[in-house]
Amino acid sequence: MGTSKTRAEYGQTSSTLWGPYSLQLAPSTSPLEISMHTLPKPLLREFHHVFPEENLKLPAVDEACEFLAIPTNQHAVEDLVAIGDKIEQEKDRCLNVFMEFANDFCRKLQQAGYWADFIDPCSGLPMLTLNCNKVYSEVDGMECCLGYRSYSAGFCKILEHPLWGSAVYPATMFVYAPRAVVQHLLETY
Ligand code: B12
Secondary structure, three states, rough: OOOOOOOOOOOOOOOEEEEOOOOOOOOOOOEEEHHHHHEHHHHHHHHHOOOOHHHOOOOOOOOOOEEEEEEEEEOOOOOOOOOHHHHHHHHHHHHHHHHHHHHHHHHHHHHHHEEEEEOOOOOOOOOOOOOOOOOHHHHHHHHHHHHOOEEEEEEEEEEEEOOEOEEEEEEEEEEEEEEEHHHHHHHHO
């Protein structure tokens, strides 16, 4: 995985701890925009709806642990609001990039004794925590953490990236870990 990181001039809010940076995960894929945030009140409330207390198996860890959100956005080659086979293929490609990265990242944090999970971009449900059935809104999450705007396309709320418009594939990870540990791990990619 590559190491070049450029901090974006947009997307910083009072919740931002790190980034947004552009991660080049593989030479052949477009970069992943990623950042680390504390959970502002509306996001924390939503987090506890999506991950109910009784389903959260938090390991006994040190005092520095806190809930953090790690939103990612990929610049899609196609405008995702359009329809057709090319759009479906592009969504699958973005899905695979995120899944591979999120699995690797969360597994590493879990191996270090912390809690980590990510939202399945297809269903909006937590991927690793069992028995959760409340959908997490990526669009609301990106508005809250990064200050991006959105608009409604029928039933679906669509995110507008400041540079890429709706050619953006949003997906989020959540962790319970010390921010220094998370930042250090992010910097290894
Ligand atoms: C399910 C889903 C669909 C369903 C419909 C969803 C529905 N609303 O019934 C279907 C299959 C129809 C669909 C269609 C499309 N979708 Co869609 N869809 C999703 C998915 C998985 C969940 C969206 C959802 O249900 N949101 C509504 C829920 C979560 O919220 P809610 O109950 O209405 O409201 C709650 C929140 O607002 C919350 N809340 C309140 N305050 C706050 C504050 C904060 C901070 C938070 C976090 C939450 C919060 O409280 C409310 C009540 O509980 C998302 C991915 C995701 N996880 O967001 C993609 C997603 C939104 N879809 C996407 C796309 C591209 C589409 C299509 C355009 C695809 C296409 N080319 O056809 C079409 C749109 C067609 C149309 N006109 O409807 C993209 C949008 C990309 C972008 N640029 O934003 C997403 C992000 C998927 C992705 N990763 O690419 N989709």
